[in-house]
Amino acid sequence: MFTGIVEEAGRIETIKPTAKSIRLTVRAKVCGRGLKPGGSVAVNGCCLTAVRIASRGKDKLIQFDLLQETWRLTNLQCAKAGSLVNLERSLRASGELGGHFVTGHVDGLGQITKWERAGRDHVLDIAAPLEVRRYLVHKGSVAVDGISLTVAAVTRRGFRIWIIPHTYELTALRERRVGDLVNLEADLLGKYVEKFLTARAI
Secondary structure, eight states: OOOOOOEEEEEEEEEOSSSSSSSEEEEEETTTTTTTTTTTETTTEEEEEEEEEEETTEEEEEEEEHHHHHHHHSSSGGGGOOOOOEEEEEEOTSHHHHHHHHOOOOOEEEEEEEEEEEEEEEEEEEEOOOHTTTTOOOTTTEEETEEEEEEOOOSSSEEEEEOOHHHHHHSSSGOTTTOOEEEEEHHHHHHHHHHHHHHHHO
């Protein structure tokens, strides 16, 4: 479980296909601290298991093995060596819930249709698939590449969000462009409400 409060933007060192998986190695400063093999890290909002951790100066190189299914369903398929990725370690029981509950299970890929400066902030429009749009509500929560964000407006094809300078500077959003794909995870609470209402109707 995660909160959508990104701790840092790590940088991809290597991406190497293997016989059984795709090996992804990410350089991190913050998220490598205290992390052990078997620990969970959200990478662009996708929950991955660290399989090996090595020191590289003050940084850590965290290695993950991605299934083909994970590669196909997330924007990690678009990543390359040198790309920034959002990183967040899993939530501790005593941790602070600063965003909202994020599971790290990507519901679908969105596409950026507008990405513009608006004063000191940025406005971001994203076209979203139906499996995400059905849970979007004005001023509700959504995870975009693992970032907990507030929905500013719901549109026919997707939604709009506003990005403050802190979020822009801390996360990999500063590398995004119109046309890029982003990982989307709808609010877990909406899914449970739908499930309960469906069960009662049966």
